[in-house]
Amino acid sequence: MNQAFNLKSSMQPVYLFEIKSYKLSDISEQIDYLNDKTPNLLANAPVVLDLNRVEKTLQKQDLIELIDYLKQQNINPIGAQCHSPSIKKIIIETGLNHSKIEKKQNVDFLSSDIGTRVITQQVRSGQQIYAANENLVILNNVSAGAEVIADGSITIFGALRGRAVAGAKGRENTQIICQNQHAQLISIQGQYMVDEQLPKLGNACRFYIKEDRLEFDELTTS
Amino acid sequence: MAKIIVVTSGKGGVGKTTTSAAISMGLALSGKKTVVIDFDIGLRNLDLIMDCERRVVFDFVNVIQGDASLNQALIKDKRCEKLFILPASQTRDKDALTKEGVEKILNELSETFDYIICDSPAGIEHGAQMALYFADEAIVVTNPEVSSVRDSDRILGILQSKSRRAEQGSSVKEHLLITRYDTARAAKGEMLSVTDIVDILAVPLLGVIPESSSVLTASNQGTPVILDLKSNAGQAYADAIRRFEGEDLEMRFIKPVKKGILSRVFG
Numbered sequence: 001m002n003q004a005f006n007l008k009s010s011m012q013p014v015y016l017f018e019i020k021s022y023k024l025s026d027i028s029e030q031i032d033y034l035n036d037k038t039p040n041l042l043a044n045a046p047v048v049l050d051l052n053r054v055e056k057t058l059q060k061q062d063l064i065e066l067i068d069y070l071k072q073q074n075i076n077p078i079g080a081q082c083h084s085p086s087i088k089k090i091i092i093e094t095g096l097n098h099s100k101i102e103k104k105q106n107v108d109f110l111s112s113d114i115g116t117r118v119i120t121q122q123v124r125s126g127q128q129i130y131a132a133n134e135n136l137v138i139l140n141n142v143s144a145g146a147e148v149i150a151d152g153s154i155t156i157f158g159a160l161r162g163r164a165v166a167g168a169k170g171r172e173n174t175q176i177i178c179q180n181q182h183a184q185l186i187s188i189q190g191q192y193m194v195d196e197q198l199p200k201l202g203n204a205c206r207f208y209i210k211e212d213r214l215e216f217d218e219l220t221t222s
Numbered sequence: 223m224a225k226i227i228v229v230t231s232g233k234g235g236v237g238k239t240t241t242s243a244a245i246s247m248g249l250a251l252s253g254k255k256t257v258v259i260d261f262d263i264g265l266r267n268l269d270l271i272m273d274c275e276r277r278v279v280f281d282f283v284n285v286i287q288g289d290a291s292l293n294q295a296l297i298k299d300k301r302c303e304k305l306f307i308l309p310a311s312q313t314r315d316k317d318a319l320t321k322e323g324v325e326k327i328l329n330e331l332s333e334t335f336d337y338i339i340c341d342s343p344a345g346i347e348h349g350a351q352m353a354l355y356f357a358d359e360a361i362v363v364t365n366p367e368v369s370s371v372r373d374s375d376r377i378l379g380i381l382q383s384k385s386r387r388a389e390q391g392s393s394v395k396e397h398l399l400i401t402r403y404d405t406a407r408a409a410k411g412e413m414l415s416v417t418d419i420v421d422i423l424a425v426p427l428l429g430v431i432p433e434s435s436s437v438l439t440a441s442n443q444g445t446p447v448i449l450d451l452k453s454n455a456g457q458a459y460a461d462a463i464r465r466f467e468g469e470d471l472e473m474r475f476i477k478p479v480k481k482g483i484l485s486r487v488f489g
Protein backbone atom coordinates (compact mmCIF):
# COMPACT_ATOMS: atom_id res chain seq x y z
CA MET A 1 0.00 0.00 0.00
CA ASN A 2 1.18 3.50 -0.78
CA GLN A 3 1.26 5.60 2.32
CA ALA A 4 -1.02 8.56 2.04
CA PHE A 5 0.23 10.05 5.28
CA ASN A 6 2.71 9.59 8.06
CA LEU A 7 1.81 9.86 11.72
CA LYS A 8 4.32 11.80 13.72
CA SER A 9 4.04 13.00 17.24
CA SER A 10 4.92 16.62 17.64
CA MET A 11 6.60 18.09 20.61
CA GLN A 12 4.27 21.06 20.91
CA PRO A 13 2.70 20.94 24.35
CA VAL A 14 -1.03 21.01 24.86
CA TYR A 15 -1.69 22.96 28.01
CA LEU A 16 -4.46 21.95 30.29
CA PHE A 17 -6.20 25.16 31.41
CA GLU A 18 -7.67 24.31 34.73
CA ILE A 19 -10.26 27.06 35.15
CA LYS A 20 -10.86 28.15 38.73
CA SER A 21 -12.70 31.33 37.87
CA TYR A 22 -14.29 32.11 34.53
CA LYS A 23 -14.67 35.81 35.34
CA LEU A 24 -12.92 37.47 32.41
CA SER A 25 -11.38 40.12 34.62
CA ASP A 26 -9.66 37.43 36.74
CA ILE A 27 -8.49 35.58 33.70
CA SER A 28 -7.18 38.62 31.86
CA GLU A 29 -5.23 39.68 34.92
CA GLN A 30 -3.41 36.37 35.02
CA ILE A 31 -2.84 36.23 31.29
CA ASP A 32 -1.34 39.73 31.31
CA TYR A 33 0.89 38.64 34.12
CA LEU A 34 1.97 35.50 32.25
CA ASN A 35 2.57 37.41 29.01
CA ASP A 36 4.72 39.79 30.92
CA LYS A 37 6.79 37.09 32.62
CA THR A 38 7.05 34.61 29.75
CA PRO A 39 6.12 36.28 26.49
CA ASN A 40 5.07 33.85 23.74
CA LEU A 41 4.43 31.02 26.16
CA LEU A 42 0.82 30.93 25.15
CA ALA A 43 1.03 32.41 21.67
CA ASN A 44 -1.16 30.21 19.45
CA ALA A 45 -0.76 27.42 21.96
CA PRO A 46 -3.44 24.76 21.71
CA VAL A 47 -5.12 24.45 25.10
CA VAL A 48 -7.72 22.20 26.62
CA LEU A 49 -10.02 23.76 29.18
CA ASP A 50 -10.64 21.77 32.32
CA LEU A 51 -13.99 22.91 33.71
CA ASN A 52 -14.39 20.55 36.64
CA ARG A 53 -13.84 23.25 39.23
CA VAL A 54 -16.49 25.54 37.82
CA GLU A 55 -19.05 22.95 36.75
CA LYS A 56 -21.60 24.02 39.37
CA THR A 57 -22.06 27.59 38.10
CA LEU A 58 -20.78 27.73 34.51
CA GLN A 59 -23.41 28.63 31.89
CA LYS A 60 -23.20 28.22 28.14
CA GLN A 61 -22.89 31.99 27.63
CA ASP A 62 -19.92 32.10 30.06
CA LEU A 63 -18.11 29.47 28.06
CA ILE A 64 -18.77 31.23 24.75
CA GLU A 65 -17.38 34.47 26.15
CA LEU A 66 -14.38 32.68 27.62
CA ILE A 67 -13.53 31.07 24.29
CA ASP A 68 -13.90 34.37 22.45
CA TYR A 69 -11.71 36.11 24.94
CA LEU A 70 -8.96 33.46 24.74
CA LYS A 71 -8.98 33.62 20.94
CA GLN A 72 -8.54 37.39 21.07
CA GLN A 73 -5.53 36.73 23.26
CA ASN A 74 -4.06 34.43 20.60
CA ILE A 75 -4.76 31.34 22.65
CA ASN A 76 -6.31 28.48 20.80
CA PRO A 77 -8.82 26.34 22.76
CA ILE A 78 -9.07 23.01 20.92
CA GLY A 79 -11.17 21.20 23.45
CA ALA A 80 -12.60 21.14 26.93
CA GLN A 81 -13.32 18.52 29.50
CA CYS A 82 -15.58 18.03 32.48
CA HIS A 83 -17.15 15.11 34.33
CA SER A 84 -20.57 16.72 34.54
CA PRO A 85 -22.85 15.56 31.70
CA SER A 86 -24.61 18.92 31.43
CA ILE A 87 -21.31 20.76 30.97
CA LYS A 88 -20.18 18.15 28.45
CA LYS A 89 -23.28 19.03 26.46
CA ILE A 90 -22.46 22.74 26.61
CA ILE A 91 -18.91 22.03 25.51
CA ILE A 92 -20.12 20.25 22.40
CA GLU A 93 -22.71 22.96 21.67
CA THR A 94 -20.00 25.59 21.61
CA GLY A 95 -18.21 23.61 18.92
CA LEU A 96 -15.33 22.41 21.06
CA ASN A 97 -14.35 18.77 21.35
CA HIS A 98 -14.90 17.02 24.59
CA SER A 99 -11.50 15.62 25.50
CA LYS A 100 -9.88 13.71 28.30
CA ILE A 101 -6.33 14.57 29.25
CA GLU A 102 -4.74 13.17 32.36
CA LYS A 103 -3.42 15.70 34.78
CA LYS A 104 0.21 15.10 35.45
CA GLN A 105 0.54 13.66 38.91
CA ASN A 106 3.32 14.47 41.25
CA VAL A 107 4.96 11.10 40.71
CA ASP A 108 7.67 10.95 38.09
CA PHE A 109 7.32 8.66 35.11
CA LEU A 110 10.19 6.73 36.68
CA SER A 111 11.73 7.64 40.00
CA SER A 112 14.45 10.02 38.87
CA ASP A 113 16.90 9.70 41.73
CA ILE A 114 17.70 6.03 41.04
CA GLY A 115 18.93 4.18 37.98
CA THR A 116 16.85 2.25 35.49
CA ARG A 117 17.37 -1.26 34.23
CA VAL A 118 16.15 -2.01 30.71
CA ILE A 119 15.14 -5.50 29.58
CA THR A 120 14.66 -6.06 25.86
CA GLN A 121 13.73 -9.76 25.72
CA GLN A 122 10.38 -11.25 26.58
CA VAL A 123 10.36 -12.35 30.24
CA ARG A 124 9.26 -15.97 30.10
CA SER A 125 7.24 -18.15 32.42
CA GLY A 126 9.35 -19.26 35.40
CA GLN A 127 11.75 -16.33 35.08
CA GLN A 128 12.08 -13.61 37.67
CA ILE A 129 13.72 -10.23 37.16
CA TYR A 130 14.55 -8.12 40.18
CA ALA A 131 15.83 -4.58 39.70
CA ALA A 132 17.30 -3.89 43.14
CA ASN A 133 17.34 -0.18 43.97
CA GLU A 134 16.39 0.57 40.39
CA ASN A 135 13.45 1.23 38.12
CA LEU A 136 12.64 -1.41 35.56
CA VAL A 137 11.70 -0.84 31.93
CA ILE A 138 10.66 -3.83 29.85
CA LEU A 139 10.46 -3.35 26.09
CA ASN A 140 8.69 -6.65 25.54
CA ASN A 141 6.03 -8.96 26.99
CA VAL A 142 6.01 -10.44 30.47
CA SER A 143 4.56 -13.95 30.18
CA ALA A 144 2.07 -15.57 32.50
CA GLY A 145 4.09 -17.29 35.20
CA ALA A 146 6.89 -14.70 35.03
CA GLU A 147 7.56 -12.09 37.70
CA VAL A 148 9.13 -8.64 37.38
CA ILE A 149 10.12 -6.80 40.54
CA ALA A 150 11.69 -3.40 41.15
CA ASP A 151 12.45 -1.27 44.14
CA GLY A 152 11.51 1.68 41.92
CA SER A 153 8.82 1.90 39.24
CA ILE A 154 8.07 -0.50 36.40
CA THR A 155 7.12 0.35 32.83
CA ILE A 156 6.19 -2.45 30.45
CA PHE A 157 5.83 -1.69 26.76
CA GLY A 158 4.48 -5.12 25.83
CA ALA A 159 1.71 -7.21 27.33
CA LEU A 160 1.86 -7.89 31.05
CA ARG A 161 0.52 -11.40 31.61
CA GLY A 162 2.53 -12.26 34.71
CA ARG A 163 3.18 -10.56 38.04
CA ALA A 164 4.60 -7.08 38.55
CA VAL A 165 5.81 -5.77 41.91
CA ALA A 166 7.00 -2.16 42.26
CA GLY A 167 8.25 -0.36 45.33
CA ALA A 168 9.23 -3.79 46.59
CA LYS A 169 10.99 -2.43 49.65
CA GLY A 170 8.30 0.12 50.36
CA ARG A 171 9.73 3.04 48.41
CA GLU A 172 7.13 5.78 47.93
CA ASN A 173 5.85 7.34 44.70
CA THR A 174 6.47 4.26 42.61
CA GLN A 175 4.13 3.12 39.91
CA ILE A 176 3.53 0.45 37.30
CA ILE A 177 2.60 1.31 33.74
CA CYS A 178 1.75 -1.33 31.18
CA GLN A 179 0.63 -1.19 27.60
CA ASN A 180 -1.63 -4.24 27.63
CA GLN A 181 -2.99 -5.38 30.96
CA HIS A 182 -3.47 -9.13 31.49
CA ALA A 183 -1.67 -9.28 34.83
CA GLN A 184 -1.82 -12.14 37.31
CA LEU A 185 -0.89 -9.78 40.13
CA ILE A 186 -0.01 -6.12 40.60
CA SER A 187 1.65 -5.02 43.78
CA ILE A 188 3.02 -1.64 44.88
CA GLN A 189 4.52 -0.96 48.31
CA GLY A 190 3.08 -4.19 49.61
CA GLN A 191 -0.49 -3.59 48.46
CA TYR A 192 -1.75 -5.85 45.75
CA MET A 193 -4.54 -6.56 43.30
CA VAL A 194 -5.48 -9.86 41.73
CA ASP A 195 -8.22 -11.26 39.58
CA GLU A 196 -11.36 -9.17 39.26
CA GLN A 197 -9.85 -6.29 41.25
CA LEU A 198 -7.69 -5.67 38.19
CA PRO A 199 -8.85 -3.40 35.35
CA LYS A 200 -10.34 -4.57 32.10
CA LEU A 201 -8.08 -6.90 30.13
CA GLY A 202 -6.13 -5.49 27.24
CA ASN A 203 -6.13 -1.84 28.28
CA ALA A 204 -3.13 0.33 28.90
CA CYS A 205 -3.03 1.06 32.62
CA ARG A 206 -1.18 2.97 35.26
CA PHE A 207 -1.13 1.73 38.85
CA TYR A 208 -0.08 3.90 41.77
CA ILE A 209 -0.65 4.51 45.44
CA LYS A 210 -3.04 7.26 46.39
CA GLU A 211 -3.91 7.94 49.98
CA ASP A 212 -2.39 4.61 50.97
CA ARG A 213 -4.52 2.69 48.53
CA LEU A 214 -3.51 0.94 45.34
CA GLU A 215 -5.38 2.58 42.49
CA PHE A 216 -5.29 2.55 38.71
CA ASP A 217 -6.13 4.69 35.70
CA GLU A 218 -6.99 3.16 32.39
CA LEU A 219 -5.06 5.08 29.78
CA THR A 220 -7.57 4.86 26.98
CA THR A 221 -7.60 7.45 24.25
CA SER A 222 -11.35 7.53 23.64
CA MET B 223 29.62 -28.71 10.55
CA ALA B 224 26.18 -30.04 11.31
CA LYS B 225 23.35 -27.86 12.51
CA ILE B 226 22.00 -29.11 15.83
CA ILE B 227 18.24 -28.82 16.26
CA VAL B 228 16.41 -29.69 19.45
CA VAL B 229 12.72 -30.64 19.39
CA THR B 230 11.41 -29.65 22.79
CA SER B 231 8.22 -28.64 24.61
CA GLY B 232 8.28 -28.80 28.38
CA LYS B 233 4.96 -30.60 28.58
CA GLY B 234 4.82 -34.30 27.80
CA GLY B 235 2.88 -36.04 25.07
CA VAL B 236 2.49 -33.02 22.81
CA GLY B 237 4.14 -34.57 19.75
CA LYS B 238 7.92 -34.11 20.09
CA THR B 239 8.80 -37.63 19.01
CA THR B 240 6.25 -37.56 16.18
CA THR B 241 7.79 -34.26 15.08
CA SER B 242 11.40 -35.44 15.42
CA ALA B 243 10.63 -38.43 13.22
CA ALA B 244 8.81 -36.33 10.63
CA ILE B 245 11.36 -33.51 10.53
CA SER B 246 14.38 -35.79 10.32
CA MET B 247 12.77 -37.86 7.57
CA GLY B 248 11.78 -34.69 5.73
CA LEU B 249 15.28 -33.22 5.85
CA ALA B 250 16.83 -36.54 4.80
CA LEU B 251 14.41 -36.84 1.88
CA SER B 252 15.48 -33.38 0.72
CA GLY B 253 19.02 -34.70 0.49
CA LYS B 254 20.49 -33.65 3.83
CA LYS B 255 22.43 -36.25 5.77
CA THR B 256 20.51 -36.35 9.01
CA VAL B 257 20.75 -38.17 12.33
CA VAL B 258 18.00 -38.17 14.93
CA ILE B 259 18.98 -38.81 18.55
CA ASP B 260 16.55 -40.06 21.18
CA PHE B 261 17.33 -38.21 24.43
CA ASP B 262 14.41 -39.81 26.24
CA ILE B 263 16.54 -42.24 28.23
CA GLY B 264 14.49 -44.97 29.87
CA LEU B 265 11.46 -44.40 27.66
CA ARG B 266 12.64 -45.38 24.21
CA ASN B 267 10.04 -44.81 21.59
CA LEU B 268 11.62 -42.96 18.70
CA ASP B 269 12.85 -46.34 17.43
CA LEU B 270 9.26 -47.60 17.43
CA ILE B 271 8.01 -44.68 15.36
CA MET B 272 10.98 -45.14 13.02
CA ASP B 273 10.37 -48.90 12.83
CA CYS B 274 13.84 -49.92 13.89
CA GLU B 275 13.07 -51.23 17.33
CA ARG B 276 14.31 -54.71 16.58
CA ARG B 277 17.56 -53.51 15.06
CA VAL B 278 18.83 -51.78 18.22
CA VAL B 279 22.02 -53.38 19.49
CA PHE B 280 23.84 -50.47 21.10
CA ASP B 281 22.41 -47.17 22.23
CA PHE B 282 23.29 -43.54 23.02
CA VAL B 283 24.42 -44.33 26.59
CA ASN B 284 26.65 -47.19 25.41
CA VAL B 285 28.45 -44.75 23.15
CA ILE B 286 28.77 -42.08 25.86
CA GLN B 287 30.25 -44.65 28.21
CA GLY B 288 32.65 -45.95 25.59
CA ASP B 289 31.11 -49.43 25.38
CA ALA B 290 30.40 -49.05 21.66
CA SER B 291 31.48 -46.82 18.81
CA LEU B 292 29.11 -44.43 17.11
CA ASN B 293 29.18 -46.50 13.95
CA GLN B 294 28.09 -49.55 15.87
CA ALA B 295 25.17 -47.70 17.46
CA LEU B 296 23.85 -45.69 14.49
CA ILE B 297 20.98 -47.37 12.69
CA LYS B 298 20.50 -46.62 9.02
CA ASP B 299 16.90 -46.05 7.99
CA LYS B 300 15.54 -48.60 5.53
CA ARG B 301 13.55 -46.07 3.51
CA CYS B 302 16.01 -43.23 3.17
CA GLU B 303 19.74 -43.76 3.04
CA LYS B 304 20.49 -40.24 4.26
CA LEU B 305 18.75 -40.86 7.59
CA PHE B 306 20.26 -42.39 10.73
CA ILE B 307 18.84 -43.04 14.20
CA LEU B 308 20.74 -43.05 17.46
CA PRO B 309 18.39 -44.83 19.88
CA ALA B 310 18.02 -44.24 23.61
CA SER B 311 18.72 -46.78 26.25
CA GLN B 312 15.76 -48.45 27.90
CA THR B 313 17.65 -49.63 30.91
CA ARG B 314 19.58 -46.62 32.16
CA ASP B 315 18.39 -43.50 33.84
CA LYS B 316 18.71 -39.93 32.65
CA ASP B 317 21.78 -39.18 34.76
CA ALA B 318 23.80 -41.34 32.39
CA LEU B 319 23.83 -38.28 30.11
CA THR B 320 26.71 -35.97 30.93
CA LYS B 321 27.48 -32.68 29.24
CA GLU B 322 30.97 -33.86 28.27
CA GLY B 323 29.67 -37.18 26.94
CA VAL B 324 26.93 -35.56 24.86
CA GLU B 325 29.33 -32.94 23.54
CA LYS B 326 31.83 -35.56 22.41
CA ILE B 327 29.18 -37.46 20.46
CA LEU B 328 27.72 -34.33 18.89
CA ASN B 329 31.20 -33.21 17.81
CA GLU B 330 31.86 -36.55 16.20
CA LEU B 331 28.49 -36.57 14.40
CA SER B 332 29.03 -32.97 13.32
CA GLU B 333 31.92 -34.00 11.11
CA THR B 334 29.81 -36.11 8.77
CA PHE B 335 26.18 -35.00 9.14
CA ASP B 336 24.28 -31.94 7.91
CA TYR B 337 21.63 -32.04 10.62
CA ILE B 338 21.47 -33.50 14.10
CA ILE B 339 17.92 -33.66 15.48
CA CYS B 340 17.62 -34.09 19.26
CA ASP B 341 14.30 -35.53 20.44
CA SER B 342 13.98 -34.12 23.97
CA PRO B 343 12.24 -35.83 26.86
CA ALA B 344 9.37 -33.98 28.54
CA GLY B 345 9.98 -31.67 31.50
CA ILE B 346 12.56 -29.02 32.18
CA GLU B 347 14.99 -31.10 34.20
CA HIS B 348 18.35 -32.69 33.42
CA GLY B 349 17.33 -34.77 30.39
CA ALA B 350 15.57 -31.88 28.66
CA GLN B 351 18.45 -29.53 29.47
CA MET B 352 20.99 -31.97 28.01
CA ALA B 353 18.93 -32.23 24.82
CA LEU B 354 18.79 -28.47 24.31
CA TYR B 355 22.18 -27.38 25.69
CA PHE B 356 24.16 -27.69 22.45
CA ALA B 357 21.36 -26.67 20.07
CA ASP B 358 21.82 -24.10 17.31
CA GLU B 359 18.09 -24.04 16.63
CA ALA B 360 15.03 -25.16 18.54
CA ILE B 361 11.66 -26.39 17.36
CA VAL B 362 9.30 -25.71 20.24
CA VAL B 363 6.29 -28.02 20.00
CA THR B 364 3.06 -26.70 21.49
CA ASN B 365 -0.53 -27.95 21.66
CA PRO B 366 -3.33 -25.40 21.66
CA GLU B 367 -3.89 -25.62 25.42
CA VAL B 368 -2.97 -23.13 28.10
CA SER B 369 -0.76 -25.57 30.05
CA SER B 370 1.21 -26.59 26.98
CA VAL B 371 1.76 -22.98 25.91
CA ARG B 372 2.88 -22.10 29.43
CA ASP B 373 5.42 -24.92 29.45
CA SER B 374 6.72 -23.94 26.02
CA ASP B 375 7.20 -20.43 27.34
CA ARG B 376 9.30 -21.88 30.17
CA ILE B 377 11.40 -23.89 27.77
CA LEU B 378 11.98 -20.74 25.71
CA GLY B 379 13.22 -19.06 28.88
CA ILE B 380 15.63 -21.94 29.47
CA LEU B 381 16.84 -21.82 25.86
CA GLN B 382 17.50 -18.12 26.35
CA SER B 383 19.39 -18.54 29.60
CA LYS B 384 20.83 -22.02 29.96
CA SER B 385 21.85 -23.15 26.47
CA ARG B 386 25.46 -23.06 25.35
CA ARG B 387 24.68 -20.31 22.87
CA ALA B 388 23.06 -18.20 25.60
CA GLU B 389 26.07 -18.73 27.83
CA GLN B 390 28.31 -17.57 25.00
CA GLY B 391 26.21 -14.46 24.49
CA SER B 392 24.50 -15.48 21.25
CA SER B 393 21.09 -17.12 20.93
CA VAL B 394 19.35 -20.26 19.78
CA LYS B 395 17.17 -19.69 16.72
CA GLU B 396 13.59 -20.46 17.74
CA HIS B 397 10.76 -21.98 15.72
CA LEU B 398 7.24 -22.57 16.91
CA LEU B 399 5.39 -25.70 15.77
CA ILE B 400 1.77 -26.02 16.84
CA THR B 401 0.61 -29.64 16.75
CA ARG B 402 -2.69 -31.44 17.32
CA TYR B 403 -4.50 -28.33 16.12
CA ASP B 404 -8.23 -28.84 15.94
CA THR B 405 -9.67 -26.05 13.79
CA ALA B 406 -13.27 -26.72 14.77
CA ARG B 407 -12.54 -26.54 18.50
CA ALA B 408 -10.32 -23.49 18.10
CA ALA B 409 -13.11 -21.74 16.17
CA LYS B 410 -15.53 -22.47 19.01
CA GLY B 411 -13.05 -21.06 21.49
CA GLU B 412 -12.57 -24.43 23.20
CA MET B 413 -8.88 -24.31 22.42
CA LEU B 414 -6.39 -21.52 21.87
CA SER B 415 -6.19 -20.23 18.31
CA VAL B 416 -2.99 -19.97 16.28
CA THR B 417 -3.11 -16.19 16.76
CA ASP B 418 -3.43 -16.51 20.55
CA ILE B 419 -0.47 -18.86 20.75
CA VAL B 420 1.78 -16.77 18.51
CA ASP B 421 0.78 -13.70 20.50
CA ILE B 422 1.74 -15.27 23.80
CA LEU B 423 4.96 -16.97 22.73
CA ALA B 424 6.14 -14.37 20.21
CA VAL B 425 8.20 -16.89 18.23
CA PRO B 426 8.15 -17.28 14.40
CA LEU B 427 5.68 -19.96 13.35
CA LEU B 428 7.17 -22.91 11.48
CA GLY B 429 3.96 -24.79 11.00
CA VAL B 430 0.59 -25.93 12.27
CA ILE B 431 -0.01 -29.69 12.29
CA PRO B 432 -3.68 -30.61 12.45
CA GLU B 433 -5.05 -33.22 14.84
CA SER B 434 -5.25 -36.30 12.67
CA SER B 435 -5.90 -39.98 13.18
CA SER B 436 -3.29 -40.71 10.51
CA VAL B 437 -0.59 -39.81 13.07
CA LEU B 438 -1.47 -42.73 15.31
CA THR B 439 -1.87 -45.07 12.34
CA ALA B 440 1.52 -44.01 11.02
CA SER B 441 3.26 -44.46 14.35
CA ASN B 442 1.73 -47.89 14.85
CA GLN B 443 3.08 -48.88 11.46
CA GLY B 444 6.48 -47.38 12.20
CA THR B 445 6.30 -44.84 9.36
CA PRO B 446 6.98 -41.17 10.05
CA VAL B 447 3.70 -39.44 9.13
CA ILE B 448 5.50 -37.15 6.68
CA LEU B 449 5.64 -40.17 4.33
CA ASP B 450 1.83 -40.24 4.24
CA LEU B 451 1.28 -37.35 1.87
CA LYS B 452 -2.41 -38.15 1.59
CA SER B 453 -2.90 -37.06 5.20
CA ASN B 454 -3.25 -33.46 6.30
CA ALA B 455 -0.69 -33.99 9.05
CA GLY B 456 1.83 -35.40 6.55
CA GLN B 457 1.33 -32.43 4.21
CA ALA B 458 1.58 -29.97 7.10
CA TYR B 459 4.92 -31.48 8.17
CA ALA B 460 6.13 -31.35 4.56
CA ASP B 461 5.19 -27.65 4.45
CA ALA B 462 7.09 -27.09 7.70
CA ILE B 463 10.21 -28.61 6.16
CA ARG B 464 9.95 -26.28 3.17
CA ARG B 465 9.52 -23.29 5.49
CA PHE B 466 12.50 -24.46 7.50
CA GLU B 467 14.51 -24.42 4.29
CA GLY B 468 13.48 -20.82 3.71
CA GLU B 469 10.33 -20.96 1.57
CA ASP B 470 7.51 -18.60 2.35
CA LEU B 471 4.36 -20.73 2.37
CA GLU B 472 0.88 -19.90 3.54
CA MET B 473 -0.32 -21.87 6.58
CA ARG B 474 -2.80 -24.56 5.66
CA PHE B 475 -5.24 -26.46 7.87
CA ILE B 476 -5.88 -23.57 10.22
CA LYS B 477 -9.45 -22.75 9.20
CA PRO B 478 -12.38 -25.05 9.97
CA VAL B 479 -13.51 -27.07 6.95
CA LYS B 480 -17.17 -26.77 6.12
CA LYS B 481 -18.53 -30.24 5.63
CA GLY B 482 -20.02 -30.71 2.19
CA ILE B 483 -23.39 -32.36 1.88
CA LEU B 484 -21.89 -35.68 0.77
CA SER B 485 -19.52 -35.96 3.69
CA ARG B 486 -22.35 -34.99 5.97
CA VAL B 487 -24.40 -37.86 4.63
CA PHE B 488 -21.62 -40.42 4.29
CA GLY B 489 -18.89 -39.15 6.52
Ligand SMILES: Nc1ncnc2c1ncn2[C@@H]1O[C@H](COP(=O)(O)OP(=O)(O)OP(=O)(O)O)[C@@H](O)[C@H]1O
Nearest residue numbers: 234235236237238239240344402432433434437438
Ligand atom coordinates in the same frame (compact mmCIF):
# COMPACT_ATOMS: atom_id res chain seq x y z
N1 LIG C 1 -1.05 -34.24 14.98
C1 LIG C 1 -1.46 -35.24 15.77
N2 LIG C 1 -2.72 -35.73 15.66
C2 LIG C 1 -3.14 -36.74 16.46
N3 LIG C 1 -2.38 -37.35 17.37
C3 LIG C 1 -1.11 -36.91 17.53
C4 LIG C 1 -0.58 -35.84 16.75
N4 LIG C 1 0.70 -35.63 17.13
C5 LIG C 1 0.97 -36.53 18.11
N5 LIG C 1 -0.12 -37.31 18.36
C6 LIG C 1 -0.23 -38.38 19.33
O1 LIG C 1 0.08 -37.89 20.62
C7 LIG C 1 0.77 -38.87 21.37
C8 LIG C 1 2.08 -38.30 21.87
O2 LIG C 1 2.92 -38.03 20.77
P1 LIG C 1 4.50 -38.07 20.90
O3 LIG C 1 4.96 -39.36 21.47
O4 LIG C 1 5.07 -37.64 19.60
O5 LIG C 1 4.67 -36.94 21.98
P2 LIG C 1 5.97 -36.57 22.83
O6 LIG C 1 5.92 -35.10 23.03
O7 LIG C 1 7.19 -37.13 22.20
O8 LIG C 1 5.69 -37.32 24.19
P3 LIG C 1 6.73 -37.52 25.41
O9 LIG C 1 6.71 -36.22 26.15
O10 LIG C 1 6.14 -38.63 26.19
O11 LIG C 1 8.05 -37.83 24.80
C9 LIG C 1 0.96 -40.07 20.47
O12 LIG C 1 -0.05 -41.00 20.76
C10 LIG C 1 0.77 -39.49 19.08
O13 LIG C 1 0.26 -40.46 18.20
Ligand SMILES: [Mg+2]
Nearest residue numbers: 238239262342
Ligand atom coordinates in the same frame (compact mmCIF):
# COMPACT_ATOMS: atom_id res chain seq x y z
MG1 LIG D 1 8.76 -38.35 23.01
